[in-house]
Amino acid sequence: MTEPMVRAEQVHKRFGRLAVLKGVSLTVMPGEVTCVIGPSGSGKSTFLRCVNHLEKIDAGRLSVDGQLVGYRQEGDKLYELREREVARNRAEIGMVFQHFNLFGHMTALQNVCAAPVQVLGIARQEAREHGIELLRRVGLEDKRDAYPSQLSGGQQQRVAIARALAMRPKLMLFDEPTSALDPELVGDVLAVMRGLAESGMTMIVVTHEMGFAREVADTVVFMDGGVIVEAGTPSELLANPREARTRDFLGKVL
Amino acid sequence: MTEPMVRAEQVHKRFGRLAVLKGVSLTVMPGEVTCVIGPSGSGKSTFLRCVNHLEKIDAGRLSVDGQLVGYRQEGDKLYELREREVARNRAEIGMVFQHFNLFGHMTALQNVCAAPVQVLGIARQEAREHGIELLRRVGLEDKRDAYPSQLSGGQQQRVAIARALAMRPKLMLFDEPTSALDPELVGDVLAVMRGLAESGMTMIVVTHEMGFAREVADTVVFMDGGVIVEAGTPSELLANPREARTRDFLGKVL
Amino acid sequence: MLLLVAVSIDSIVSNPRFEWDVVGDYLFDDRILDGLVLTLELTVAAMAAGIVLGVLLAVMRLSPNPLVAGASGFYIWLFRGTPVLVQLLFWNFIAALYPEISIGVPFGGPEFFSIQANSAITPFVAALLGLGLNEGAYMAEIVRAGILSVDEGQHQAAHSLGMSRLQTMRRIVLPQAMRVIIPPTGNETISMLKTTSLVSVIATAELLYAAQLIYAENYRTIPLLIVASIWYLALTTVLTIGQYYLERHFGRGSARELPLTPWQRFTRIVVPRHAEPATEPEASGR
């Protein structure tokens, strides 16, 4: 039996008195694409941030590729990882944010090349070539020297995707990657993501593109109020939701 | 014959050597809803910003409600308006940005009430009540004391819409107002906008919600490469586009 | 680490050269306390003038009108460029240059108003002019940096709501710039506490000069400098605490979690976790 790529068990997360994740359990096998849907404020972004250890979880167990996120287990005891180790683990997980977060002082190409050079120690020239290739894949080879502030929202998000791919991650997390893209470009980006999925990349995608979910996802997960209400194959969940809440949500969206 | 609310004649705008608007002509009559569609980078946002005089146009003529934007005509001569006058004119035009631009140091309710109190001199208590009412309309009455950084993207955009409506503008400009909203909430916001349109509000909406355009718009305008390629009623333009470029774009989007 | 601190505290307390008994004698000496009051008065007044002037100059400096921006730039250049010492001397001894200040039409026109420079400009006024006008130039740069740190989108949103340039500055931009303005302003205030010592050139005895006058008489330099330092440290402590709370105040709504106040940190330890004060979640940003 292969090890799951992501295994979350009863993950809890609260901000002050506001409980945002109230026991999320989810398993993603290598090569699987999991789409997460759910209403605003249901904790989708927060869950992704926990997987990438950008937030510390308050209770439960969360591991990626067999390794606990943020902790090391020796015998029965948990030791908090040191910053360097957390960073190394994060480098293997790509993340695309809802709000792009491009580095404002770098051009598009520099944004894409920075981490491979700094973190992986790849030679500048090689990183550059790979970066240009990635920018071409997202349709922005002519904007390689533009600064983020000179790009439209859509262009910025595509650079952000290229930047995450540049690290050749073993797991990709997407937080509404297409929500700021022009419809005519959504298709291109989804094609890139589809290609990634086919090449065996494990992905968790928070999205509202039901078409994409239906076509590419192995599992679709519906979150609401900080818990996973229902999970299943796209055909099960999207066509025949068991729960009333899911039906309600899908009724509005589709 | 009534005066058009917006009349643009051969409007040009360039950034450095990059010509972004290359002669845009458009007339919007009072009470009309005009939807602008077009690919990324075609100059849609720039045009809206010109209508609101956030950018100075380089050539052409642009007037709102019979008044030249940014200039005063006396006889044959044009005089640049003073800042105070430009501000007064802007106060009558509401604008909702692609990137929200909520005031970070104010709560949701303060964001909504600030301009009515500061600019229109409305009593604080009255502005507050109106503000609460508007927040309720966008489904955020419970978030009135949250700061923008505590709201999700979708929540932020809804506050931005409430903020623009709080000025009771005579013309509303929307720059992809729903592009960062969750699908299930898009409907609510579009309902608000539909209500606005029915109440006689003049609106220019840059959007990719073809359903909304088809249903609400009086005119749909397709922009590409800094010019208006084609304009017409939704049924004409969306169903039977004359131009190849329009057909191409619609083919991708629909 | 702690050992090191302990050892050095020990060696400071026990070193006879510090003459701690003399320090004790003079800590509350009338002359020192008078100097302390003057230092406080000058610092408060000069910083108030400097901040007001600085905001004005910064807004002018960013004006699209090149004449206005240029005038502000010239002021900043001139006042940052000349030593405060010289500026203080200039204001105090302006009478040596212009015995009478008169306002009238130049080149032999009628004179409307004329006054003896020495009676118009008392040493205190000269000190305020010198320190305040100088500080204005420095504050202008700090405020300008703050304004530039606020996203351009904020200006545009405010403008699109019909706010004027000044309303936008006052209501939208400056409040958000405060986060960036406060720490260097804290620096300036703490510096100013000590810059006031330059007013000794116009024979005005603030804290440090008061100490200097005393040790000029009795040669107890080290203990008296310690006395002055203790007071400066006390004032700095008060200012640092004030700055901390100001930063918290203007950090509201900002994109990072506010640090706990020392008091909250204390209650956090004493009171069990689930009994956190009700205001807590509101205070933390995303």
Place this chain on the structure above:
Amino acid sequence: MLLLVAVSIDSIVSNPRFEWDVVGDYLFDDRILDGLVLTLELTVAAMAAGIVLGVLLAVMRLSPNPLVAGASGFYIWLFRGTPVLVQLLFWNFIAALYPEISIGVPFGGPEFFSIQANSAITPFVAALLGLGLNEGAYMAEIVRAGILSVDEGQHQAAHSLGMSRLQTMRRIVLPQAMRVIIPPTGNETISMLKTTSLVSVIATAELLYAAQLIYAENYRTIPLLIVASIWYLALTTVLTIGQYYLERHFGRGSARELPLTPWQRFTRIVVPRHAEPATEPEASGR
């Protein structure tokens, strides 16, 4: 307005009390020039030390580790809190307190290394220690404000790419913080030019002290202070220009259009509009 400037320039040039001939005589006096060189050396060295120390202290101050943050806070408090004059005296006369500097195990343990304080700490070293360590505390606050001005999302994006805290600081946050850091650092540098005059207490004749030594002999106080001011203004001019170009450099990619350089403004007037230099559009942000 222009008239006013003209009138005041006229009254400055023609006022005999300024003794412009004496100003001319001393402007390039060897003593003044030597002082100028020392001022420059001290300013450059002390600011370099201050900036390095400041970045370090600021990063420490924002550390999640309370001990590290506390140590940095204590340093900032202590060094901002005591007058530079006292710090300079302290470093110069540390021998009065600790005649020997020795490194070894305290409380009677073996001594590894011992040196006469007076020979280790020359007046120049003392001046550098005093000015640099003090400046570090001020720079720390400025850098901290800069770091806080960078959006939290930038940290997160960098972290999600596997960058460590230090890499994130160095590559992502600090470069973007520069826009906010530079103007107050310009202030500090220009201040430092003049703070160096405090080292006269340890008898190192920088610019202002050189002027004071001369007028102590010939009592031509005003013209010599003018000489010093002219040099300070000249240095400030150079620094202001440098600051302008640094700000442009670090403003790249920022959300507002870069102002034209004076040179570009000139060519813009001379060369017709459609023949703008090819680099122009690249340089302007949205």
Place this chain on the structure above:
Amino acid sequence: AGCGSEDDESGGTATTSAPAETSGGGAAAAGTIAIPDALRGKGTLVVATDPTYAPNEFVDRDGTTIIGMDVDLIDAIGERLGLEVDVQRATFDAIIPGLAARRYDVGISSFTDTREREQTVDFVTYFRAGTSFYVREGGPDVTTLEDVCGEKVAVEKGTIQATDVQRQNRRCATPADLQVYPDQNGANLAIQSGRADIGMADSPVAAYIVKQSNGMFRLDGEPYGTAPYGIAIPKGSGLARPVLEAVRALMRDGTYMAILRRWGVEQGAIDNPKINGAID
């Protein structure tokens, strides 16, 4: 620190005038005066002075050499002690801590010897200065110290004049407006600009100021009072007695008067130098 054995020569007990011991034996030749071993080994007498008080100590036109009556005297004293003399610039704020730190061996900078100051350092007296008044040309007249009452007076900090005016003020009907400036220049500038009317300084200094002022100032009234100048020496350093002997030797062989004459200040000559010779 801590050659405690020699502490006896100071200890605030004032006038330890000791003409008895070596007085009989003729001129003390260079190097015959006993000095502490540490100093002998070092071979250099490090002297601190604040060279902003012409003509007693100021910087020569070359910008580095410090000259003046005090400098010539300490040079001669060093020669008597068989030591190189290294005169270093320092401001007043630094001299006393510098002595305590043993960065400087002695300080000579027109210091007035007072009882209070003797608590901190030892003085070897070597000169006696009166106080002169000077006023702006066209300013008020002043003849005696009583005349300062009700006037605006500018003095330098730490001078005997500052103390004198404070004392006088207790006896005035309307006290003087006493302005204490950090240096003599500040005081002069105040008088020049009309912020003060009367200046007071040690006679030689006042004379020099008036000479330099290009007719802007004039001396007025009669010099009054005398106060001893002392060379400041750290307590317990064992140097006070050797310096005293050196001064005596200079007086005996005429060097002393020659130096005073060179700077035109022979009215201030004394003939009985003392350790801690403050007058009340």
